Structures are given as structure tokens and as C-alpha cells.
Amino acid sequence: MDLITVKTFDSYFLANIILGRLQSEGIECYLKDEATVTMDPILTNAIGGIKLVVKKENAAEVTSILKRYDEEYLNAATCPQCGAHQFSYIAKPGITNFLTAIFTTLFANYAVATVYVYQCGQCGYESERLPGFGNFQNEEEDI
Numbered sequence: 001m002d003l004i005t006v007k008t009f010d011s012y013f014l015a016n017i018i019l020g021r022l023q024s025e026g027i028e029c030y031l032k033d034e035a036t037v038t039m040d041p042i043l044t045n046a047i048g049g050i051k052l053v054v055k056k057e058n059a060a061e062v063t064s065i066l067k068r069y070d071e072e073y074l075n076a077a078t079c080p081q082c083g084a085h086q087f088s089y090i091a092k093p094g095i096t097n098f099l100t101a102i103f104t105t106l107f108a109n110y111a112v113a114t115v116y117v118y119q120c121g122q123c124g125y126e127s128e129r130l131p132g133f134g135n136f137q138n139e140e141e142d143i
């Protein structure tokens with residue numbers, strides 16, 4: 001059986017929520033390296049996180065389901081400024097990226113990650129965290 005990684009997670013919680021949702025839709029899927037990441041979160045980056053793997057023939061279907069989950073997740077958030085449900089996850093434009101580009105050029109060995117924000121499509125409100133949700137992605141910071 002050929003297995004393909006369709007998504008990686010740093011978070012045990014988010015990985016299991018997604019796994020449970022896919023399994024409830026009848027998709028056969030597994031988490032790889034879950035035990036390693038859970039026991040020693042420091043190894044997360046070294047081994048590439050918890051991997052969601054599916055059968056090769058299901059990869060395309062699962063990818064589109066995951067895309068639907070992302071859209072549902074974004075649409076469920078309410079903008080605290082205007083009340084719209086139109087968030088998208090974007091690379092932050094402007095001076096930050098301009099400086100990032102310079103620093104990355106000058107100090108290539110210390111590559112700086114692009115800043116991503118959630119932005120309201122209606123009023124332009126920006127937040128590093130999706131409003132109204134616990135932040136699964138960063139829970140390791142609280143440990």
C-alpha cells in the first residue's frame with residue numbers, strides 16, 4: 001500500500017481533529033511520527049512534524065477535503081471590526097516584506113520567514129490569529 005503525506009502539523013491537537021474528521025467521512029488515514037512529536041516537541045522541526053498520510057489513490061480527494069476544511073475554518077471567523085466572515089490568510093504586503101527581502105539578501109544564512117496574517121476581505125482588519133478561535137498552531141509556546 002502506497003502512502004502519501006498530504007499535510008503536516010506541529011500540533012498534536014489539530015492533527016487529531018483533522019484525522020477524526022477525515023475518518024468520519026470514511027477516509028482511511030493515519031498520523032505518522034505522532035508519538036515522537038508528542039513526547040519530544042523539540043524534534044518537531046527536525047523530523048518535519050506530524051504527517052497526515054493517506055493511500056495514494058485517495059490523495060487528490062483528501063487534498064480537496066482539506067481545502068474545504070480550511071475554507072470552513074476561515075469563514076467561521078467573525079471580524080471583530082465589521083462582523084464579516086471573509087477572512088483570508090495572506091502574506092503581509094508592504095514594508096515588512098521589503099525589509100525581509102533585503103535582510104534575506106544580505107544575510108542569506110539567516111533566512112527570515114515571511115509574515116502571514118489573517119485579513120478581513122471587507123474592512124481590511126488584520127490579525128496574526130484568527131479571531132474567535134483558540135490557537136492550535138502555537139500551543140507549544142505555552143508549555
Ligand SMILES: [Zn+2]
Pocket residue numbers: 079080081082083084120121122123124125
Ligand atoms: Zn472586517
